[in-house]
Amino acid sequence: MNPSEPLPDAAEPPRILMAEPSGGWAIALRRELGPDWPIEEARSLAECWARLARSPGSLAVVQLTQGNVESLLSRMARWEDEHPRARLAVVADRRWAGHAWLLREAGAVLFVTSPRRLAPLAALARRHLAAQPEPPISVQRQIWTNLPWHKEPRMNTDKHR
Numbered sequence: 001m002n003p004s005e006p007l008p009d010a011a012e013p014p015r016i017l018m019a020e021p022s023g024g025w026a027i028a029l030r031r032e033l034g035p036d037w038p039i040e041e042a043r044s045l046a047e048c049w050a051r052l053a054r055s056p057g058s059l060a061v062v063q064l065t066q067g068n069v070e071s072l073l074s075r076m077a078r079w080e081d082e083h084p085r086a087r088l089a090v091v092a093d094r095r096w097a098g099h100a101w102l103l104r105e106a107g108a109v110l111f112v113t114s115p116r117r118l119a120p121l122a123a124l125a126r127r128h129l130a131a132q133p134e135p136p137i138s139v140q141r142q143i144w145t146n147l148p149w150h151k152e153p154r155m156n157t158d159k160h161r
Contacts, residue, residue, distance in 0.1 A: 014057035014085075014132040015040050016125050019048035025063055025091050028115035032122040038129075045071055057085040057132035059125050064092035064103070076106040087128050089121055 015038035018026040026041050033039070042048040045068055052060055060083075062072060072090075079088060089110040090103050100111040112121055 011057075012055040013038070013134065014059070014129055015055055016129070017042060017048050017051050017055070017058050017060045019043075019045055019060065020063035020091070021065070025061065025115055029061070029118050029121060029125075032118045033125065037125065045075070049075070052083060052086055056083065059087050059089065059128045061089045061091060061121065061125075064090050064096050064099075073106055076103075076108070079107045085132065087124075089124060091115075091121070 016029070017040050018029065019042045020026065021043055023041060026039055030037070030039055040051060042051055045062065048060055048062065052058055062068075064072060075082075076088065079086075087109045088107060089112070090108040091112045092099075094113045097113045100113075103111050110121055110124055112118060
């Protein structure tokens with residue numbers, strides 16, 4: 001094994017996955033949460049689902065648009081079976097406000113129509129990520145981190161004074 005190559009892990013840590021075409025909702029959520037929260041942006045649903053497969057305990061926040069409503073509802077119908085540890089929140093333009101109960105019935109844990117009112121989404125993200133266990137570490141990673149030459153040598157600073 002080459003020490004410069006990254007070691008594979010069983011899964012990546014949970015994070016907040018934002019699937020939206022523009023990035024505006026992610027900016028607003030970062031403002032609400034602060035800089036230390038792991039928000040990862042995706043520009044399509046397919047990209048979001050791929051990232052969710054690598055990080056199965058994440059919170060997916062998807063922007064509902066005219067172009068993705070069918071695909072999103074189709075995925076939500078299988079959500080519990082495919083992503084038992086993940087949660088899905090939906091953000092949308094105010095025009096979609098009348099569809100809130102449909103999306104909640106389909107499995108969205110939260111539906112938000114204003115980027116200025118993201119406190120409930122931020123609170124949900126904090127609770128969800130705090131409740132997720134650390135992902136299991138691969139056997140390769142466990143062995144590598146326990147090898148004696150992997151550890152950083154301790155410097156005796158008294159000799160150098």
